[in-house]
Amino acid sequence: MTTTATHLRTIALHWTDLHEAAGQPVTVGAFGLGLRGYLARLDAADRDEFNYDRNHAAHLRTQERDPLQLGERPIPVRLHILDTMRLVEAALNDTADQIASSTQRPPMPYAPASWPAADRARRNALAHADLADPRRWRWTGRRRTAPYVALWLLARVEDKGGPFRKLTGAELGQIGVVADGAAARIEQALDIAAQQRTLSTPCPDCDGAVDVHGGEGRVPVAHCTGCGRIWAESGVIAA
Template sequence: MNTTAATHLRSIALHWADLHEAAGAPTQYGAFGLGLRGYLARLDQADRDEFNYDRNHAAHLRSLERDPIQLGERPVPVRLHILDTMRAVEAALVHCADDIAHHVQRAPIAGPTARRTAVAPYRTQREADIAAADRARRQQLAHADLVDPRRWRYTGRRTASHAALWLLARIERKPGPCRRLTDDEEQRIGNVAAGAAARVERALDIAAQQRTLSTPCPDCGGAVDVHGGEGRTPVAHCTGCGKIWAESGVIAA
């Protein structure tokens, strides 16, 4: 079993509701960003995004004011980058589940066919009753297999969390109308799960991150690493001279 893939899929399913809440929550500026200058640029970009959204939303509300039947609460501003993350993650997971199900999920059990009694009549009523009971049993089994909640469906409930849990069941070799995954299929699910989980963690800022800036230290020319994530304000650290920067300036030299 691919335990790393299982962890990523559980994380996605667990935090999907958090993404829904975050999509409508006020923007918070304690996330990792792209270094200190990227952090400031991120603030400016967030301001522009909110301004554009408010402007477009205001125009939409003005159009509604012309129609007296349009009543109700105003929609709250949304965090567009969260929605983009949710769309990308959901599309990737659902597509992966579609493809895996196409290869590993068996077709539903076929229902019984009616006997043509005009051509082959039953010899006794008891034989007819036994045949009818057998058809009913086989029809019940076929229906139960068709509506089995462990079966992946190509219509209806196709959410990211449902896809993550269905793929998790395949990784963990849970019982269901599917054969066991091959190593290549497990690897593919693992790759998709890793990418999706990373997107979710970045959007919610729940993972510690570290990146190296392209610009070297102005004092010694050494590489500058930026540490952040998990809701923390990013801090830059020169691996050469040891100088440390925060948004407020140099905090150690």
């Protein structure tokens, strides 16, 4: 539960950073952006992620009335940041819809007309307050912002009360998986987490496995686990 809560807080705290990063130029130290020539040849997955068709489709989506369009922004927009935001927001909203449908109790009914006036007034006041409880999840047909949903799910995980029953172990696990994936996507997009990836193509000298280390704003380096050779953007730096 503690880990899930940490992931949900990460989402809420870094959402503004994603908004700001969406219109900024790519930084040199981002993971996977150094060693361009090496990774361009060896990591097909990264090549496919930024193909023209996908970028063009994302660009067309940004022409809609998206909150990210408001105000002046540098061009071009960082499309992978926008994609991250949309994926995270969709996953969180879908999860909240499911959790609310199974854990949120219906509003208290209003008093029947046959009740005495004083009792009816008291009961109706309670029913109205229950219906208007801001902790209730409401199906409006529009997605809520990721920070709102993350904090709503956090309140459920921490059992903060309200018109809900306690989450089951399966429901806690469901939120945990989504929160973990969402936080990881955000950290990758913002380059605030250390990362390591083993390339599918072996070392050209010894056929050993090649690991790429980067993230946290550092320039990535590639390291052969067989012969120990190390590459950076400028070429071989150790052999």
